[in-house]
Amino acid sequence: MNLSEAFATGGETAVIGMGIVFGVLIILLIVLQLFKVIFYKDPAKANKAQTAVSEKVVAPDPVGITTEPDKEEDDEQLIAVITAAIAASLNTSTYNLNIKSIRRVSPGRPAWNRAGLNETINNRF
Amino acid sequence: MLESFVNFFGNTGVAALLSVDPVDAVKTIIMLVIACVLLYLAIVKKYEPLLLLPIAFGMLLTNLPMLKDSSAIMMHAEWFTVDHPDIAKIVSNGGLLDLLYLGVKLGIYPPLIFVGIGCMTDFGPLIANPKSILLGAAAQFGVFFTFVGALVISALVPAIAWGVKEAASIGIIGGADGPTAIYVTKSLAPELLPAIAIAAYSYMALIPIIQPPFMKLLTTKKARAVVMDQLRPVSQTEKIIFPIVVTIIVALIIPDAVTLVGCLMLGNLMKESGVCKRLVDTAQNALMNIVTIFLGVTVGATATAGNFLSVGTLGIVALGLVAFIFSTCGGLILGDIMYVLTKGKVNPLIGSAGVSAVPMAARVSQTVGQKENPSNFLLMHAMGPNVAGVIGSAVAAGVFLAMFS
Numbered sequence: 001m002n003l004s005e006a007f008a009t010g011g012e013t014a015v016i017g018m019g020i021v022f023g024v025l026i027i028l029l030i031v032l033q034l035f036k037v038i039f040y041k042d043p044a045k046a047n048k049a050q051t052a053v054s055e056k057v058v059a060p061d062p063v064g065i066t067t068e069p070d071k072e073e074d075d076e077q078l079i080a081v082i083t084a085a086i087a088a089s090l091n092t093s094t095y096n097l098n099i100k101s102i103r104r105v106s107p108g109r110p111a112w113n114r115a116g117l118n119e120t121i122n123n124r125f
Numbered sequence: 126m127l128e129s130f131v132n133f134f135g136n137t138g139v140a141a142l143l144s145v146d147p148v149d150a151v152k153t154i155i156m157l158v159i160a161c162v163l164l165y166l167a168i169v170k171k172y173e174p175l176l177l178l179p180i181a182f183g184m185l186l187t188n189l190p191m192l193k194d195s196s197a198i199m200m201h202a203e204w205f206t207v208d209h210p211d212i213a214k215i216v217s218n219g220g221l222l223d224l225l226y227l228g229v230k231l232g233i234y235p236p237l238i239f240v241g242i243g244c245m246t247d248f249g250p251l252i253a254n255p256k257s258i259l260l261g262a263a264a265q266f267g268v269f270f271t272f273v274g275a276l277v278i279s280a281l282v283p284a285i286a287w288g289v290k291e292a293a294s295i296g297i298i299g300g301a302d303g304p305t306a307i308y309v310t311k312s313l314a315p316e317l318l319p320a321i322a323i324a325a326y327s328y329m330a331l332i333p334i335i336q337p338p339f340m341k342l343l344t345t346k347k348a349r350a351v352v353m354d355q356l357r358p359v360s361q362t363e364k365i366i367f368p369i370v371v372t373i374i375v376a377l378i379i380p381d382a383v384t385l386v387g388c389l390m391l392g393n394l395m396k397e398s399g400v401c402k403r404l405v406d407t408a409q410n411a412l413m414n415i416v417t418i419f420l421g422v423t424v425g426a427t428a429t430a431g432n433f434l435s436v437g438t439l440g441i442v443a444l445g446l447v448a449f450i451f452s453t454c455g456g457l458i459l460g461d462i463m464y465v466l467t468k469g470k471v472n473p474l475i476g477s478a479g480v481s482a483v484p485m486a487a488r489v490s491q492t493v494g495q496k497e498n499p500s501n502f503l504l505m506h507a508m509g510p511n512v513a514g515v516i517g518s519a520v521a522a523g524v525f526l527a528m529f530s
Contacts, residue, residue, distance in 0.1 A: 024375060025520070027374055028516070039360055
């Protein structure tokens with residue numbers, strides 16, 4: 001095989017080959033997009049629909065609120081824990097602190113969790 | 126007494142080494158040294174030791190000095206490089222490694238390894254972000270680029286005579302997938318098997334060194350710091366249907382890829398269905414380990430001086446590196462294109478994970494991304510192209526087998 005033949009044969013095979021590889025994977029891409037349509041419900045949309053319904057149901061009945069207190073209690077515990085953690089790291093008492101608001105910063109992954117994951121990944125190299 | 130001693134001496138390895146042509150004796154010694162260097166890389170440097178150690182020891186075993194036609198010869202590599210190996214002769218006269226090598230020659234081991242890989246693979250990230258499957262396709266670019274490169278080198282260098290079959294086997298190194306490379310090479314160019322297997326596995330171990338410079342070269346600082354949206358949750362139903370659908374689609378288009386893809390999906394279905402826990406446990410541990418030992422030792426054992434000590438081997442080592450680099454670049458360039466088209470929602474670094482070396486390439490994407498943006502977590506996003514790359518390189522293998530076998 002001389003040089004021009006090599007380029008001709010090689011180029012032709014490469015184009016056909018890349019074409020088939022892309023073709024097969026594009027078909028799989030379309031199938032996976034169908035998966036999303038068929039099997040996946042967007043939780044944001046689903047939630048909206050649900051809250052709309054629950055509001056309608058709950059509104060006339062003031063005693064029907066059952067989930068709210070639980071959630072508040074959880075939040076109170078979380079606030080207590082965060083306050084204690086800040087107090088400990090500042091070397092002071094929780095009485096000297098006045099927590100005004102707590103906001104989650106993105107990404108939603110805590111720093112120690114991230115550090116742990118990084119360590120695991122780097123160990124396996 | 127003296128006579129039996131002389132007889133005994135005549136059968137020793139020392140006598141065998143002295144009896145052959147000095148050039149061959151030197152070649153034998155060189156091969157033993159290479160085997161020992163590879164053992165050093167496996168044991169001390171820990172380059173893919175689970176594979177490199179059996180391969181290197183297989184190489185050692187096959188190159189031990191033996192008298193011609195001795196019954197102690199474990200492997201007759203020359204019996205397998207002919208077009209139609211005489212199976213009856215191999216079964217009746219072969220040594221241990223000859224018999225085990227039938228598993229490679231008949232294409233049994235690589236698919237069995239794929240069953241185990243399927244059991245360990247989670248296609249969830251791919252199902253959640255289907256577009257990443259294209260990166261798995263783009264990262265096969267190195268396979269075809271190297272195919273052309275091998276043909277060109279063969280045309281330019283008189284000492285190398287590679288046809289399309291050899292070029293295809295060398296190109297498939299760019300798939301960064303050991304079992305796939307072995308599966309293609311044993312069918313198309315069995316005499317190149319040891320060089321190709323060793324190159325493929327060595328470069329896979331070197332991915333954390335090979336990829337990062339090109340990842341930095343082909344992406345901008347801003348693009349590397351992109352934080353991608355969280356993946357959507359994927360239901361069990363989707364994970365169960367996926368392997369079945371993929372097997373059928375691949376079979377409809379490229380039947381030659383079904384042996385590999387089908388076995389991969391069999392393992393994956395066993396895992397995702399959750400109803401064959403015992404089988405999954407065996408496939409991903411015991412079965413895979415047993416097959417890896419057989420595969421490693423016998424592939425190493427094909428590396429006789431005649432097969433291995435040639436200019437071609439140097440060419441394969443060089444082209445293997447080219448294949449890895451261009452596959453990485455193919456994925457990265459499509460990653461860049463997706464970054465532009467999605468207006469900065471895709472981090473192009475996940476493109477390099479499209480070379481299939483699972484999960485090493487995905488970890489490299491993660492590490493490089495984190496250097497730019499310490500709070501970024503790309504690993505799961507990179508797993509999508511990574512597992513797509515396994516399917517992609519199996520399809521590329523199927524293309525070569527369909528065209529040239």
